[in-house]
Amino acid sequence: MFAIEANGQTIEAKKGETILQSLKRAGINVPTICHMEGLLPSGTCRMCVVEVEGFGGLVPSCSHPVAEGMKIRTNTPDVMQTRKTLIDLLLSNHPDDCLYCARNGNCDLAKLAADNGVRDRAYQGARSHRPKDISSPSIIRDPDKCILCGKCVRMCDEIQGVSAIDFVNRGSKAYVGTAFNQGLNVSSCINCGQCILVCPTAALSEHKYISEVLQALADPTKTVVVQHAPAVSVSIAEEFGFAPGTDFDGKMTAALRRVGFDRVFDTSFTADLTIMEEGSELVHRVQNGGALPMFTSCSPGWVKFVEEFYPELLPNVSTCKSPQQMMGAIIKSYFAQKENLDPKNIVSVSLMPCTAKKFECGRPEMAQDYVADVDYVLTTRELAELFRITGVNPAAIEPEAPDTPFGERSSAGKLFGASGGVMEAALRSAVFLLTGEEMKDYTIQALRGMEGSKELRVKVGDLEVGAAVVSSLGQARKLMNEIKAGRKDLHFIEVMTCPGGCINGGGQPIGADKEAIKARMAALYQIDSGDKLRVSHKNEWVQRLYTEFLGKPLGHKSHELLHTHYDKREVLL
Amino acid sequence: MPTVKSVETILMDHPAAGRDHLIPILQEVQESEGYLSQESITKVGKALDMPSSKIFGVATFFNMFRFQAKGKYHVMVCRGTACHVKGSGRALDLVTKALKIQPGETTRDKLFSLEVVACMGACGLAPVVNINGQFYAKVTPMKLQRIIEECREKEQTHAIA
Ligand code: SF4
Ligand code: SF4
Ligand code: SF4
Ligand code: FES
Numbered sequence: 103m104f105a106i107e108a109n110g111q112t113i114e115a116k117k118g119e120t121i122l123q124s125l126k127r128a129g130i131n132v133p134t135i136c137h138m139e140g141l142l143p144s145g146t147c148r149m150c151v152v153e154v155e156g157f158g159g160l161v162p163s164c165s166h167p168v169a170e171g172m173k174i175r176t177n178t179p180d181v182m183q184t185r186k187t188l189i190d191l192l193l194s195n196h197p198d199d200c201l202y203c204a205r206n207g208n209c210d211l212a213k214l215a216a217d218n219g220v221r222d223r224a225y226q227g228a229r230s231h232r233p234k235d236i237s238s239p240s241i242i243r244d245p246d247k248c249i250l251c252g253k254c255v256r257m258c259d260e261i262q263g264v265s266a267i268d269f270v271n272r273g274s275k276a277y278v279g280t281a282f283n284q285g286l287n288v289s290s291c292i293n294c295g296q297c298i299l300v301c302p303t304a305a306l307s308e309h310k311y312i313s314e315v316l317q318a319l320a321d322p323t324k325t326v327v328v329q330h331a332p333a334v335s336v337s338i339a340e341e342f343g344f345a346p347g348t349d350f351d352g353k354m355t356a357a358l359r360r361v362g363f364d365r366v367f368d369t370s371f372t373a374d375l376t377i378m379e380e381g382s383e384l385v386h387r388v389q390n391g392g393a394l395p396m397f398t399s400c401s402p403g404w405v406k407f408v409e410e411f412y413p414e415l416l417p418n419v420s421t422c423k424s425p426q427q428m429m430g431a432i433i434k435s436y437f438a439q440k441e442n443l444d445p446k447n448i449v450s451v452s453l454m455p456c457t458a459k460k461f462e463c464g465r466p467e468m469a470q471d472y473v474a475d476v477d478y479v480l481t482t483r484e485l486a487e488l489f490r491i492t493g494v495n496p497a498a499i500e501p502e503a504p505d506t507p508f509g510e511r512s513s514a515g516k517l518f519g520a521s522g523g524v525m526e527a528a529l530r531s532a533v534f535l536l537t538g539e540e541m542k543d544y545t546i547q548a549l550r551g552m553e554g555s556k557e558l559r560v561k562v563g564d565l566e567v568g569a570a571v572v573s574s575l576g577q578a579r580k581l582m583n584e585i586k587a588g589r590k591d592l593h594f595i596e597v598m599t600c601p602g603g604c605i606n607g608g609g610q611p612i613g614a615d616k617e618a619i620k621a622r623m624a625a626l627y628q629i630d631s632g633d634k635l636r637v638s639h640k641n642e643w644v645q646r647l648y649t650e651f652l653g654k655p656l657g658h659k660s661h662e663l664l665h666t667h668y669d670k671r672e673v674l675l
Numbered sequence: 676m677p678t679v680k681s682v683e684t685i686l687m688d689h690p691a692a693g694r695d696h697l698i699p700i701l702q703e704v705q706e707s708e709g710y711l712s713q714e715s716i717t718k719v720g721k722a723l724d725m726p727s728s729k730i731f732g733v734a735t736f737f738n739m740f741r742f743q744a745k746g747k748y749h750v751m752v753c754r755g756t757a758c759h760v761k762g763s764g765r766a767l768d769l770v771t772k773a774l775k776i777q778p779g780e781t782t783r784d785k786l787f788s789l790e791v792v793a794c795m796g797a798c799g800l801a802p803v804v805n806i807n808g809q810f811y812a813k814v815t816p817m818k819l820q821r822i823i824e825e826c827r828e829k830e831q832t833h834a835i836a
Pocket of ligand 2: 241254257258262264265266267290291292293294295296297298
């Protein structure tokens, strides 16, 4: 620690940090655009400039290291004018249709302009007109709203290791696009939506299906059933002004009934079901010399990633459908039978923290007799919009319990929302299934937390299990390459596409920082610590589903409804 | 005619190439195949361990690369200083409108392709357009329109005959 001076006040700085970091800690705000927490500075936007005594010209604070005795000014007329000019230039060719814009109300660019006193158009530049790319079921790209900050490109490349998009052309003709300007749907994009979370504007947004859902709700001939993923209840409250980590589980259920859904189910129920199926699959592989290590298959971005980049390892991916798709499949079979409904008259809606789930529900593998298991996927953000459109305020509603038969869940199923949660849930049940005894303490600390890669060796009965947990596909890629190079000590690997897991999914509320993500994660563990039912194998309704309908894990019906297989996918890599 | 070398051969000529070899490799591929196809870019990407989006990005940064095979009639419009002064901008406008393509593109019927070049060294004849090696001097939009129509007619009579 040493002292520096900022705007005349003495503040503390740490060796090795940037000027921006020291200023932030002291509560001095400097606007940034291209800066990304945790990545090396790219220094392209220059929005973060400050004055440093003795330096000629302004200094970008996001990339410049602090030094002892520095005298910094962040709000001199020169600095403020420079910022304003930079914003003026960004706005000069921007379409001003904020009223109709996907980011109306939470736009970083609009906020930047407002915060810096931009109230007139200073320059009128030539507008570029590039067609919107609506080809993807998950992501919409509107290049006209792009301010070329490059964050999506870096996210896709440096964090996700996919590189579906990059800068094309140069100078005034530059834009962000795919190889050969193909539609995103045929590119290598795996639909994770992480690019949406970092985009300051509406240049990237999710493909919305709200009107389709409203139409279904208004149709008296349809039974509209909804399921919600584990990570949605701990983030939806943020959209209504509550602190990150506030759990709206019961309130959300009640609100969904007010919106008009006929049944409200919890995807954590099929997370429990997944544990039964996937656990049995793992044991089967171990006992019969099947392909190991086995990878989880609940994250559809990850599945597409393997299909594109590591097709030779597809046999190692679990054949289990994701909890969303399992729920869809049993809704349109078991539930339909029980309720005497024609599956064609059931509209199955799914609320997810995820944009890739939109792609997943449209996969041809995810249907029975040409009836899709899940019809529409809405993100957490769209759910908030749905509540607003219908005038339902979840904050003001008394909590209610979900519907049977797919409402009961264990808190192990709920843990699926955080990186490490699937593994923790799986180990809890594996110990019981292989030894007949329950774990003394269900908490497996080594699997918790925001690290991108976690590993654990545990004894389950006589079996020594090598377990690994990775989140973000950049991390997954590293592990895949180790395995391809001959690493043999792992048996079971959980992969989540988004850094930290679904709590940080591409469909979650925009503007969450690392602390907010941690709070969402903590909320899941909080729910688990106080829950009566903490293991999937004791979920009575899952057991009932087996006796009444499925038979046994990996049985004939399970194979038909809950399992699938994946093939190599040809895209431009 | 440039010699036709396969992408594989070109890559073999650059053993252990890194990303810094990208531009020369792309130049050789274009010289040999006339343009950069998706297949070639994928192959180069595999060899250099680069995603095709990045290669496409780098290649579009430079004006010299094209991504569609040339048409039967390859139209080159000179945008050198002399031609510019003499109104080659209008000539280019006309061609893009008449053919409904932008520089670097090829018409759907694969008849025409368009390229903008810096200077063809025929400044005395400005503005200059070159189609399949033949120079057209002091072109006006009217003249160009006629030239294009002639090419089209020639194709039609071929088709009938
Ligand atoms: S991206 Fe932001 S500034 Fe641009 S139109 Fe939308 S709300 Fe307005
Ligand atoms: S959705 Fe994911 S894979 Fe697709 S472009 Fe965005 S970051 Fe890349
Ligand atoms: S699409 Fe968004 S994140 Fe990507 S460069 Fe444009 S403004 Fe930045
Ligand atoms: S935020 Fe510092 S240069 Fe963009």
